[in-house]
Structure formats: structure tokens, C-alpha cells
Amino acid sequence: MERLDPENNESRALFDMVNFSGQHVLEVGCGDGRVTWFYADLAAHVTAIDPVASQITLAKEHLPGRLKDRLEFQHSAFEDFAVASPPSVYDIVLLSDSLC
């Protein structure tokens, strides 16, 4: 089984960039939640979206019970999500490969 970034360079770089504690976070392009799990325990609330349904299904399958009240995975393209969202909601918007 491949091991992605076992040295945790990605989570270190992320935590060096921003403090997630008590923040309302929108993650765009969350995939199967690989990056979401780094910070979800710290945030006040996380909305994580991805346009690929199978990835969101995987993320939901691994969602631990302790996070169910404050972490929601949504199958949605960002454009659709944004149109339906009110302004000035989030402290952090995290784009994981989603500008690509």
C-alpha cells in the first residue's frame, strides 16, 4: 500500500500557515477527506465539498462519530455551492488542488 507523505510535511505546512482552532472552515476539493482529517478536530465547524460523488461517499464512510455535529461533507461543485451560500460566513477557505 502506497504511503503518502509519511513525514507529514503537508500537515506541518498547513498548520504553519493557519490556526484552525475554533474557526469556521470551508474546504473546496476535499476528495476523500485526506486533508480534512488533519484539522477537523480543531475547527468549530467544517463544510467540506467535492464534485466527485465517490470521493464524498468515501469521506462520509470514514467520518468519526465525534465529528458528526461539526463536520459535513457535501457532494457539490464549488460554483453551485457558492451561489446557494450567504456572504461572510467562513474564517478559512481551504483550496486543496481545487484551483487546478
Add this chain to the structure above:
Amino acid sequence: MVHALEEVHRLLKSTGVMIDMHPVAESLPMEIQQGGKIDPVGRLSVIQWINDYQQADIALTEIKQRGIFVVERESVFDAPTYYDSVEEMSTHLKQSIDKFARDAEWAAKDISQEEALAARAAKLRQAAGSGAEVVLHERIHISRLRPT
């Protein structure tokens, strides 16, 4: 792309921040690692993704120029993936291309280059002995931007 970033700006509180992470648009160094010994194999083309990575760079440049966001911090880090075998790496790469590459023509074009590199990696891995791993290094650009 820039419209999407304008939407991000709208969704953020005035005190909020946007964090972007995306791969650097360059080929990936491949190596064989056995203990502390490293044998370079070559560089794997990311031709399937290069346009996407460049579009991300262009979008960030444009929003900075337009003054929608200011960059507070940015850096680049290494995100290596370790494989137990060349076959495992090849399977993983093919799955990624099948899942995410938007341009089927590019996906098909790059197979021979990948196969040649995989053959070289297999030879070096065999020479390195049991327990040797195949490592692909991807560099990721991360930036923290504040809405203006």
C-alpha cells in the same frame, strides 16, 4: 477560475483567510530508497496535469494583480509518496490518470514515457535488494491570502 476566487472572497469574513495548496508545475523526481541509500531513477512527466497547475498559478497571479487578495505568506514543501514496488506505483498512477486527468489524449500519450521510467526503476530496485522502496517526490505550493 478568477470568478471562483471572487466567490471565495464573498464567502470569507473580512478577517478570514484563503489557503491554497496546489502542485508545482514540474516533473516529479523518482528514486529508489534502501535504508539511507538513494538511487535517482529520473523524472516523471506531469503532462496530464501541467495545464491545470499552470491555470492555478495564473489565477492566483491575476487576483493578486487585481487586488482582490493579498498574499501574506507562501512556501513550497515536498510531499513524497512511497511505494513497495514499481507495479504498485504504476497501478496508482494509472488509477489517478483514469480518475482525474481531464484530457484523455494526454493521458494516452504519456504511457510510453512512464513505462520506460518504470522499467528503469524496476532494474534499480532489484539491484538495491529486498525492502527497497520507490519514491516519487511532488512539490506543493501553499499560500495564505487575505481578502482586501
